[in-house]
Amino acid sequence: MTKFDRAGASGLRALACSTALSLAALVAGASMAGAAELNVYNWGEYINPEVLKKFEEETQIKVNLSTYSSNEEMLAKIQGGATGYDVVFPSVHMQDIMAKLDLLEKTDINTYEGFKNIDPAFLRAKSDPKGEYCLPYAWGSVGIFYNRTILGKDITGWKDLIETVKAKGLKFTLLDDMREVLAVGLMLNGHKINSTDPAELQQAADTIIAMKPDVAAFTYDTRPMVQSGDVAAGHFFVGAMVDVFGNEKDLGYVIPEEGATMYQEDACVLKSAPNKENAIKFLQFYTRPEIVALNVSQQTNGTANVPARELTPEKIKNSKEINPPAETMARLQIFEDLGPALRQLDRVWTKVKTAQ
Known part of the structure; x- marks a missing residue:
């Protein structure tokens, strides 16, 4: 082998080594980039962007936020692969349904x-x-949001609202949510929101159908609106x-x-999560009172x-709608998995x- 051949071979080996090192660095960089991410899947507009920003600043973990509009949409997407x-x-x-399906870490x-x-x-x-x-995240009631200028008064509940809109030729809306709407019908008839009794469910449906002429959507x-x-x-x-x-x-x-339903969402880590350590860091971050108060x-x-609760603005802290007294809490019911x-x-x- 000539001097030139040996020099050329040496150069090729050096180039190959350099290329391998570059590729290794790229792979390592990609791995680090992956480790420095967190993919959050939440209800639309259900988290203060400032909370995510603070988490990113403190941890150097990039947060990617995607949203859904119902539990069923979220579950279908995850089960769909x-x-x-x-x-x-x-x-x-x-959460109970997802636990049965072995989807949660x-x-x-x-x-x-912080727990x-x-x-x-x-x-x-x-x-x-x-x-x-999972970590308890947020909770609240599902009630009636109203325009007192249009109604001409404050209202006390469903019967009061229905009588008022009928008398004045006005309209109201119901959620496009099976369980929430049927719960209204059940409660108006004195039944529990998790009832599966066919007669009680039919009575609830009849009550909602009777409302439909006054329901805009x-x-x-x-x-x-x-x-x-x-x-x-x-x-x-x-x-x-x-x-x-x-x-x-x-x-x-x-x-x-x-009466009314109450909701509670919990922050959970998926068993299929690619960034489990970062996800757990987020749950830990969200036990901090000042972070929760910001949200x-x-x-x-x-x-x-x-x-x-003590760190929230006075209007929120003192709101009987957001922080109801014990007698109001006693009127709230939460959904259960009906299987x-x-x-x-x-x-x-x-x-x-489908009723006309």
């Missing part, structure tokens, strides 16, 4: 020091009574208090005297984090939606 999501926020009954968040801030009354998931999997787009006066009121979540605080002269929110101040939901019996609700819901 969607990958890449790390943290999800199911309602309590959906055990995080041991209850062993983290002492959580009110044990909010460990509502039957599948997770100790908080070994089954929709989640309630807030702008009530604010503009296009409808007098709407079936909606307590998060509408953000609008009430902005215009207390015209707007109101009431937990109906007949609540924008979301106007209730929180299970006891110290955080196969859910098909009975599907049937009566179809009747409600």
